[in-house]
Amino acid sequence: MNKKSLSERDICTKFIAPAFVAAGWDIQRQVREEVSFTKGRVIVRGKLHSRGKSRRADFILYHQPNLPLAVIEAKDNTHAVGDGMQQALDYAEALDVPFVFSSNGDGFLFHDRTGQAALTETELTLEQFPSPAELWQRYCAWKGFDAEDSQRVEAPYFDDGTGRMPRYYQMNAINRTVEAVARGQNRVLLVMATGTGKTYTAFQIIWRLWKSRQKKRILFLADRNILVDQTKNNDFKPFGAAMTKIAKRQIDTSYEIYLSLYQAVSGAEEEKNIYKQFSPDFFDLVVIDECHRGSAAEDSAWREILAYFSSATHIGLTATPKETKAVSSIHYFGEPVYSYSLKQGIADGFLAPYKVVRIDFDKDLQGWRPPAGMLDKNGQPIEDRIYNLKDMDRNLVLEARTQLVAEKITAFMKATDPFQKTIVFCDDIDHAERMRQALVNQNPQRVKENRKYVMRITGDEQEGKAELDNFINPEERYPVIATTSKLMTTGVDAQTCKLVVLDQHIKSMTEFKQIIGRGTRINEDYGKFWFTIMDFKKATELFADPAFDGEPVQVYEPKGEEPPEPPDDVPEQPEGGGPVDGDDTTPPSDVLEDPPGNGGGRIKYVVGNVPVFVMAERVQYYGPNGKLITESLRDYTRSCVSKQFGSLDAFLRRWSSAEQKKVIIEELASQGVLWEALAEEVEAKQGKPLDAFDLICHVAFDQPPLSRKERADQVKKRNYFAKYQGAARQVLEALLEKYADTGLEPIEDIKILQLDPFSRIGAPMELVQAFGGKAAYAKAVAELETQLYA
Structure with a gap:
């Protein structure tokens, strides 16, 4: 051999x-x-x-x-x-x-x-x-590890019998956490990007620790009812009768797995602190979901729960660890035992990439000053000063601006998919309601078909909140557009959300990451592979901040050393001060959303007769290095191609020698060439559809391009088909027409023979045999391509 x-x-x-x-x-x-x-x-x-x-x-x-x-x-x-x-x-x-x-x-x-x-x-x-x-x-x-440690880490995963295994990064997170606990580490932090399965990962960690009896009684804490219910009914379901949700005043100590809202077990008054009905050493393990939120602050009522169960192991889960001078996830939990970022998730294909449509208005950029003595629509005298972007929808409402935002959203959806799930993030409930009205008026036919086409989903309004489950359910068409403020920033598993609209002032990197995370999930069954961000308030400038997708850096200053600066974060906790899950416990004041109408105590002027215009509109794309592409598409493409091919001759040689041209097209796409955007921009200027070959020759090497039809016509003039007869000739003529209509890649796929007009000529096997077999058919297609690019 x-x-x-x-x-x-x-x-x-x-x-x-x-x-x-x-x-x-x-x-x-x-x-x-x-x-x-x-x-x-x-x-x-x-x-x-x-x-x-x-x-x-x-x-x-x-x-x-x-x-x-x-x-x-x-x-x-x-x-x-x-x-x-x-x-x-x-x-x-x-x-x-x-x-x-x-x-x-x-x-x-x-x-x-x-x-x-x-x-x-x-x-x-x-x-x-x-x-x-x-x-x-x-x-x-x-x-x-000693013998006892090694036995602990050998505890098996939950196996549902379907052969499902955790993804590689979930396995890393689970193993590192279980190993940290086996070594006696009592505070553990896991950082995993939104959409990467934190709850499933938490379930497997708890399962292994519980089944091995290292941890016998476990408390899972979240700060939103929907997070607790989703967890109980989905990922944690295998715990079965051993699990309960704390929702009553009188607790039952006969269970082993407890799920709870912070708000359901704590409160300002001592009698509301239900958690004290448990003994301090009752739980061996406390898992804190979204641990960057209420429990991150040392002086919060929610941190008191963790302090009460201080003898238990605490595991914190978050996509966005919070690091300010006043609040620190790392100070409490320590450095993350494992991190998996949005950039990694997109590179691996587990998370959806995005493009950004940035729209700037004249009054936002240039500012607006009211005439002397001007009153707003409510009869309030407007303070005489210059109002700009930072004031819009917080101190000043320009009704024409709200209308223009609604127009741009509607135009985008009509041009792409009118039924793509869309979340519009607004500054407060009042803004979310005005935006709902504007979108309803922009989409009268859709709203006539179903009044729930546009819904406001905020913490103060029961009907809107009741539609949240329908919005995130891929099988439910309505609601299509949700206007919101804080309620949907986190914990909303909107798998099919394809459009995230930012008309909200966002200063907090934590909140920005959470909002972007609403679109990052992929759902292959429903065709969700990428999403678009429309930005009306420059929020996407945060993409340029190294902290956006970098490792968290601790900047916390413990109290007593220097007075901590107040965080500039917009409050990011859940909205609404009403009852939680039938409980009359009211969350701390810092979790409330601005109530409708008063802008959270701010003076808000409403002006209806000031026109607003678009000053600039540009599209930015997610590049293969994880950064937004801000240079021109031509320059960016030229740079990508030059890395792959040093000259036009090198490109032509490679193109000619490739058995299938789509291999080169896919190779360039993986290197960063954005074919969709490039074709859109170049074809708009050229006025004719171009294929990948002409796009590259024109953009990267300054060659005059030919349209697909022009190339097809040249082949016809050369009478290339003369040597073929019957069905074979008909197939090649039809392939040439297909190329002119749809481009190169479809004609390289033999499955095209199953489609019209080929199916009218004959069955796929008959058509292949007309050439003398599969190899001869492939050779004929290759010759056709040679003729196209002669």
């Missing part, structure tokens, strides 16, 4: 797998082969999308299903034994595994990431592959 002629898969099957099986690894229980652990970044292509390449490990070895120990990267035998090491190390870093192997079938290069080995990298023969016991012993020594 000539090993050099074997494929990479053959090397895996004939040499690598037998080596670790001989070392004692159970191939059914401890080995996963060809593991795609990411989904591949979503690449938006007009109204369509594609995905970049997923990251795939050849082998992952496990101590048991919840504890990955090693990655093996295979190469065929034409490579050296260590040629796969750098790729394997990249995977190992993501997967949080300490042991890394590269192999070409002759032996292994072994890299020990623990730092405990005499040599970091050593070459091993096929017979020297380490046993499961050896690697587990090394792992425990690296983590500092």
Whole structure:
């Protein structure tokens, strides 16, 4: 057998797998082969999308299903034994595994990431592959586990029998948390971007600690009723009869898993502090959802609950740890044991990318000064000063501005999808109500079809709040547009939200992240892969702040050293001071939303006769580096292409030699070329539809472009089809027409033969046979492409 002629898969099957099986690894229980652990970044292509390449490990070895120990990267035998090491190390870093192997079938290069080995990298023969016991012993020594610790971390996941496993980053978060608890760490912080499954991760952590009896009684705290109910009915459902929700004055101590609202167990008056009916040592574990919120402040009533159960282990979950001079998540919980950011989530394809439509109005930028003695609509004399963006909808209401925002939202939805779920974030309840009215008037036909097309969903209004479940339910069409202020900033799992509108002053990075998180979930079943942000108040300038997607940095100043500065955050707690879940407990005043009409105690002038105009409108796109692209699309595209191809000749050579041109198109998309936006901009100036080839030649290399129709007409003039007869000729003519209509990629997919007009010519198999078989058909299509780009 000539090993050099074997494929990479053959090397895996004939040499690598037998080596670790001989070392004692159970191939059914401890080995996963060809593991795609990411989904591949979503690449938006007009109204369509594609995905970049997923990251795939050849082998992952496990101590048991919840504890990955090693990655093996295979190469065929034409490579050296260590040629796969750098790729394997990249995977190992993501997967949080300490042991890394590269192999070409002759032996292994072994890299020990623990730092405990005499040599970091050593070459091993096929017979020297380490046993499961050896690697587990090394792992425990690296983590500092004794026999009891190692037994604790071996506690299994919940298995629902469907084969569902946590995603790789969820597994990392679960394992790091369980290991921290096993080592006796009593405060643990997990930072995971919105939409990445924090609650499911929390469930698996609790399940493992509960089933192993490390933690026997657990309290899960949240500050919104919807968060508690969603958790109880969905991710936590397997706890069954062992679980209860605290909602009554008299508590029952016979359960093991307790879910509760902060507001349901605490209050300003001593008799409202229901949590004191439990003994201080009743709970072994307290899990705090959205821990950046009420419990983050040392002097809050909610922090008192954590102080009361101080003997328990406290695990904090958040997408946005809060770090100001007055409030610190890190000061309380310590540095995060694991972080998974929005940027990582988008790069891995688990979260949706976005584009930003930024719209600026003249009165926001230039300001407006009232004439002397002017009264507003309510007869109030308007203070004589210049009002600008910071005043809009807080101190000054320009009715024409509200109308213009509603017009721009409606125009965007009509041009894209009138039924895309949309959240409009406003400054207060009064603003949300005015925006609801403006949107109703902009969409009379839609509202006539269903009055719930536009709804205000705020904490003060029961009918709106009652529609929240319908809004977030993908199967419910209505409501389509929700105007809100604070109620929907967090904890709202709006999986199909495709448009997030910012007409709110946002100073808090924490709140900004939470709001952006409303759109980041992907729902493949309902075609939600990306979303749009419309910004009317410059809120998206926060994207440029390094803190947006960076690691949290502690800036907290403990009291007693210097007087802490008051936070400039807009209050981000839930709205409404009414009863919570049938309980008459009122939340602290800092959780209330501005009541309707009074702007939260501010003087608010309402002016109805001042015109407002759009001064600037621009679109920014999410780039592959996680930053918004702010340079011109032409410059950005030229830069992307030049990194890939040094010259026009290099591009032409690659294009001509590619068996399928869509490979180059997808490659450039993964490098950052925004085909949809580029085509939209260039075609608007050229007045004709261009394909990818002409877009690149024109934008990157200044060549005059031809439209798809012009290219198709040139092929017809050359009488290229003369050598084909019958059905074969009809198919090629139809492919040429398809190219002129829809572009290159559809004609490269053989499935096109199932569609009209091909289905009228004959069945797909008959059409392929008209060319003499599949290979001959592929050759004919390749020749057609050569003619198109001759």
